Amino acid sequence: MRETVRWGILATGGIAERFTTDLLTLDGAEVVAVASRTEASAKAFADRFGIPRAYGDWEGLFTDEDVDIVYVATPHHAHREAAGRALEAGKAVLCEKALTLNTREAEELVTLSRDRGLFLMEAMWMYCNPLIQRLAELVRDGAIGEVRTVQADFGLQGPFDADHRLRDPAVGGGALLDLGVYPVSFAQLLLGEPDTVQAHALISPEGVDLNTGMLLGWESGASALLSCSLEADTPLTASVTGTLGRIDVPRGFFFPERFTLLRNGAEPEEYVNEDDPQSLRHEAAEVMRCLRAGGTASPLVPLDGSLAVMRTLDAVRERVGVRYPSEMAATRV
Incomplete structure (x- = not known):
């Protein structure tokens, strides 16, 4: 190209x-x-x-x-x-x-x-953020040992009117696809696709999830406690804990300005984003890099990973009873 x-x-x-x-x-x-x-x-x-x-x-x-x-x-x-x-x-x-x-x-x-x-x-611009890439690299390299827990949340204060797109099931409304995709993607970046999925949600009169809690489990013994909400301004933080330490990401975990690595028995290590953390240009640059190299997929946002996240989101919706009209129409046909 x-x-x-x-x-x-x-x-x-x-x-x-x-x-x-x-x-x-x-x-x-x-x-x-x-x-x-x-x-x-x-x-x-x-x-x-x-x-x-x-x-x-x-x-x-x-x-x-x-x-x-x-x-x-x-x-x-x-x-x-x-x-x-x-x-x-x-x-x-x-x-x-x-x-x-x-x-x-x-x-x-x-x-x-x-x-x-x-x-x-x-x-998934979060995956292209240099600081998120660094965090994932530290986890892969064993900086905190074997991962045992991941926690992440994304909630907005609301309330959103009944005619808002976020409450319209016909367009995929609800907290999960707009907000919950971030905590789920964060957990699966570090641990891969979960072996078990549990969930609980508050459902709106229109039939979308307004407040959803998720517990994901892996055969390794790791678990992830995740949440998303259209009714509560949650901390928007993330934490990953392992057998040798912990990484804490402050408010805005999906576009972090910094995170702290806490190794057992050592002084905290601060990692800082020197670039604009909220910029979408990192994902655009990754796309153009791939196109210029003749690639058909990105190693930073692999298609198999996107499919794995979708399977988890489907499992959550199945647990809480959310179905979109197009899915119900397809079933009837």
Whole structure:
């Protein structure tokens, strides 16, 4: 691939604005097109960022010969269709997390990308954060011994009105896919896919999870206590404890400014992020690195890892009784 990577942005919401802002700080990144379901929204977005082409439908973006990769920033329920159509059109794809509504849809996307030899990555920006990479490296290298416990939480104060997208089951609403994906991904980065999944949740009248607690277990004896909430401003911290020490990550664990390594019997070791911890450019840079190298998947955000996280999220929803309308419709058919 050429040195310049030409991006197309699909959807024009807040996360698309954040990503595009950070993407344009990278050398060799060019945004050539944006698409939305309305031409007015696409044109307003294009005008804001100086993007040459704006489409009022998805197809224009997918058939644009100048687009190398599509960034999918739609709500969860549209990820499967949007990413799938982009791949079928021969485009590489970076798709927001959670990758899809469920494992079946995720497996379909992964199979499609592998069959076509096209790049696909879930936009789990936490995995691309240099400090998170360093934390995972320390754990792998045995800095805290054998991992025994992981704790992480992500909660927002709310309340969210009944008509808010986070409470709409039709678009994959609820705490789990928006927020819970972070604690689950953090635990599985360090321990892999769990052997057992237990969960409890407060369910809204609409049928989505408002407050969810998860207990994951591994045959090694390790466990993870995780939570997500749309009703409580939780600490947003994470901790991983092993037989030889502990690592504590303060508020904002998924974009850490620092973390502390506490080895048994030793002075605390502080690791500091010298870069902007909230920037999305690290994941964009990883995508462009992979594309330039001819890769079809990222070693930092592997597709098998994304599938494993989706299986855990599915297991949690099964335990608490949350199903999305599209899943119920598919069962009836």
